[in-house]
Amino acid sequence: MSQSRFVFVVFCFTAVLIFAVYLRSANDRIFYELCAYYAEQSRLKQELGTKQLLLESLINPAAISQRVDKSNTDD
Amino acid sequence: MMVSFLALGGRCFYLQFFKSKHYIDACSRQQRSYKSRQPQRGVILDCRGRVLAASNKIQIIKAEPRIIDDPKEVSSELAPIIDMGAHVICKLIVDRKDSGHVRIKAGADPCECNLASRIHRGIAVESDWQRHYPMGRLAANIVGFTDPYNRGLEGIELKYDKQLSGSAAENIFFADFRRRPIRLKQQEGTLTNGVGIILTIDSTIQQFARDELMKHYESYEAESAVAVVADPKSGAILAMVSLPDFDPADIGSTDPNNFRSRAITDTYEPGSILKPVVSAIALEAGVVNKTEKIFCENGSYRGTGFGRIGEYRRGFGNLTVREILIKSSNIGMAKIGQRLGKDRLYEGLTLFGFGRRTGIDVPGEVDGLLWPPEKWDGYSVTRIPFGQEICVTTMQLTRAFCILANGGRLVRPFLVRAIVDNNGKITELKRPPPPVGYIIKPEVAEWVVSEALADVVNEGTGKRAQLEKWQVFGKTGTANIARSDARGYSENAYVASFAAGAPADDPAIVVLVSVRKPNRALGKGYTGGVVASPVAAKIIERTLTYLGAQPDRQRQMFARTRNR
Numbered sequence: 001m002s003q004s005r006f007v008f009v010v011f012c013f014t015a016v017l018i019f020a021v022y023l024r025s026a027n028d029r030i031f032y033e034l035c036a037y038y039a040e041q042s043r044l045k046q047e048l049g050t051k052q053l054l055l056e057s058l059i060n061p062a063a064i065s066q067r068v069d070k071s072n073t074d075d
Numbered sequence: 076m077m078v079s080f081l082a083l084g085g086r087c088f089y090l091q092f093f094k095s096k097h098y099i100d101a102c103s104r105q106q107r108s109y110k111s112r113q114p115q116r117g118v119i120l121d122c123r124g125r126v127l128a129a130s131n132k133i134q135i136i137k138a139e140p141r142i143i144d145d146p147k148e149v150s151s152e153l154a155p156i157i158d159m160g161a162h163v164i165c166k167l168i169v170d171r172k173d174s175g176h177v178r179i180k181a182g183a184d185p186c187e188c189n190l191a192s193r194i195h196r197g198i199a200v201e202s203d204w205q206r207h208y209p210m211g212r213l214a215a216n217i218v219g220f221t222d223p224y225n226r227g228l229e230g231i232e233l234k235y236d237k238q239l240s241g242s243a244a245e246n247i248f249f250a251d252f253r254r255r256p257i258r259l260k261q262q263e264g265t266l267t268n269g270v271g272i273i274l275t276i277d278s279t280i281q282q283f284a285r286d287e288l289m290k291h292y293e294s295y296e297a298e299s300a301v302a303v304v305a306d307p308k309s310g311a312i313l314a315m316v317s318l319p320d321f322d323p324a325d326i327g328s329t330d331p332n333n334f335r336s337r338a339i340t341d342t343y344e345p346g347s348i349l350k351p352v353v354s355a356i357a358l359e360a361g362v363v364n365k366t367e368k369i370f371c372e373n374g375s376y377r378g379t380g381f382g383r384i385g386e387y388r389r390g391f392g393n394l395t396v397r398e399i400l401i402k403s404s405n406i407g408m409a410k411i412g413q414r415l416g417k418d419r420l421y422e423g424l425t426l427f428g429f430g431r432r433t434g435i436d437v438p439g440e441v442d443g444l445l446w447p448p449e450k451w452d453g454y455s456v457t458r459i460p461f462g463q464e465i466c467v468t469t470m471q472l473t474r475a476f477c478i479l480a481n482g483g484r485l486v487r488p489f490l491v492r493a494i495v496d497n498n499g500k501i502t503e504l505k506r507p508p509p510p511v512g513y514i515i516k517p518e519v520a521e522w523v524v525s526e527a528l529a530d531v532v533n534e535g536t537g538k539r540a541q542l543e544k545w546q547v548f549g550k551t552g553t554a555n556i557a558r559s560d561a562r563g564y565s566e567n568a569y570v571a572s573f574a575a576g577a578p579a580d581d582p583a584i585v586v587l588v589s590v591r592k593p594n595r596a597l598g599k600g601y602t603g604g605v606v607a608s609p610v611a612a613k614i615i616e617r618t619l620t621y622l623g624a625q626p627d628r629q630r631q632m633f634a635r636t637r638n639r
Binding site for chain 2: 043046049052053056057060061062065
């Protein structure tokens with residue numbers, strides 16, 4: 001009886017340890033994923049900023065006027 | 076044995092109590108690595124939210140020449156990845172052998188960065204902010220530019236450098252023996268991105284003004300040219316063009332003289348363009364009335380203490396104030412100046428803001444020159460009324476015409492409308508408080524604008540500024556430039572200017588165009604009426620159409636219907 005109780009306690013203790021290790025690694029993994037997503041988000045944000053600037057340089061009044069002048073000259 | 080132990084104990088005591096700080100510091104330095112985080116510099120927008128300046132993160136591939144043993148091999152490996160010549164990369168590395176690092180390529184894409192960083196430990200990738208100016212030259216003189224370290228050097232970038240810069244933070248890491256970070260230990264400071272600035276400039280109006288000014292600047296081979304468009308009611312500057320200008324993406328090859336905003340930094344004797352201001356001062360002071368005839372001699376006016384004053388064309392005989400402005404009579408203005416006297420003339424000009432900065436939000440503004448009355452002589456009181464012996468900036472003249480156009484109320488020109496935080500929320504409105512004081516009576520200002528100056532365009536020197544849809548008011552100016560090597564004025568160098576606005580009965584905009592030293596030898600003309608007034612007219616026409624201003628006829632019909 002006492003032996004099986006001892007085995008049970010050891011089993012529980014091991015299970016708790018394994019679970020703790022699992023939680024710890026899950027925490028690390030999720031934290032890593034969060035950081036990766038955060039980095040990806042800022043990269044996308046920067047990419048969007050680049051695209052926005054590109055768009056601005058194409059549709060601003062100076063650029064449009066330049067293109068209109070050019071097309072008038074070509075005609 | 077005892078002595079050895081005592082010596083050892085003494086050494087331990089010395090290290091523990093006297094040198095502990097030194098070793099703790101050395102240990103910390105060894106364990107930690109520092110990485111500074113630079114904030115994103117704030118955006119500069121025009122009044123419709125179009126980007127004039129913004130920062131974006133770019134990836135930079137760098138090399139550390141000191142730890143690259145074989146630059147040729149590294150270069151040839153790196154060349155196909157970043158699409159650059161191996162000899163170019165090799166030259167960059169070899170030429171900068173002593174420096175900490177050298178930039179190989181700025182703006183590399185993620186794939187290039189990934190492959191490049193694997194080649195050699197002397198090749199690294201770093202990200203940094205880069206400033207972009209999507210409008211290029213269009214608003215370069217207003218916005219200014221930054222140096223490679225993102226510090227503002229000119230224009231709004233310089234004036235609002237502190238707000239635009241934000242504040243940097245530093246991350247302190249535990250590092251391994253190769254200084255690679257293992258874990259974040261602490262962060263020093265708070266990373267705050269710079270705030271955004273919204274200007275009163277409308278880039279479409281700015282483009283209209285630049286387009287029209289550029290045509291005449293080039294066709295008259297002028298030395299420089301300036302155009303300012305302002306809202307007379309608020310003082311907001313809608314456009315401010317200065318030629319020659321510069322490309323903010325290519326600062327290195329630009330003449331530094333082109334950086335400045337000439338509308339606020341360059342002064343000149345305004346000439347006849349000042350006449351409406353002095354006429355308004357005289358009408359306000361009551362020394363002359365609207366119907367009174369002033370004898371403007373027959374082309375020459377001479378007297379003790381003020382020498383001889385001549386007209387540009389012929390003599391005019393008797394003229395009213397309105398006719399003096401239409402015909403731009405110097406003698407008429409000299410006589411008005413004499414009636415005003417130096418104290419009233421000086422006081423009036425000071426109230427209009429001459430002789431001191433307007434306080435606009437761009438660095439480099441100058442005061443102009445208006446001597447105090449104690450320094451005036453007989454010449455001053457007869458010359459200042461037609462714009463000699465006084466130096467003004469284009470911005471000061473713009474403000475004076477805004478005052479006339481808005482019924483005599485004091486305005487302060489401004490360029491920054493608001494400051495916004497990183498979420499686009501307005502944190503500070505920079506618009507100056509609404510004007511409270513009157514410099515001249517509204518009826519005087521209205522008469523000068525809608526009667527006298529409108530007739531300058533209808534019948535006088537400003538005929539080329541007539542528009543079909545709107546009644547334009549304005550005044551031409553052709554000012555001689557004083558010689559720098561001798562007394563008197565140059566016979567070939569002029570500043571041709573035109574101050575205008577429309578619609579005359581309720582001005583929505585005031586435009587000031589000033590062209591310095593148009594080439595007289597071309598035979599196309601050099602006066603304000605020929606060189607500057609067509610530019611101002613075109614700017615007014617395009618701007619009012621763009622702003623959706625109703626043509627005069629429609630407005631009159633609408634007013635009549637409402638009255639019924």
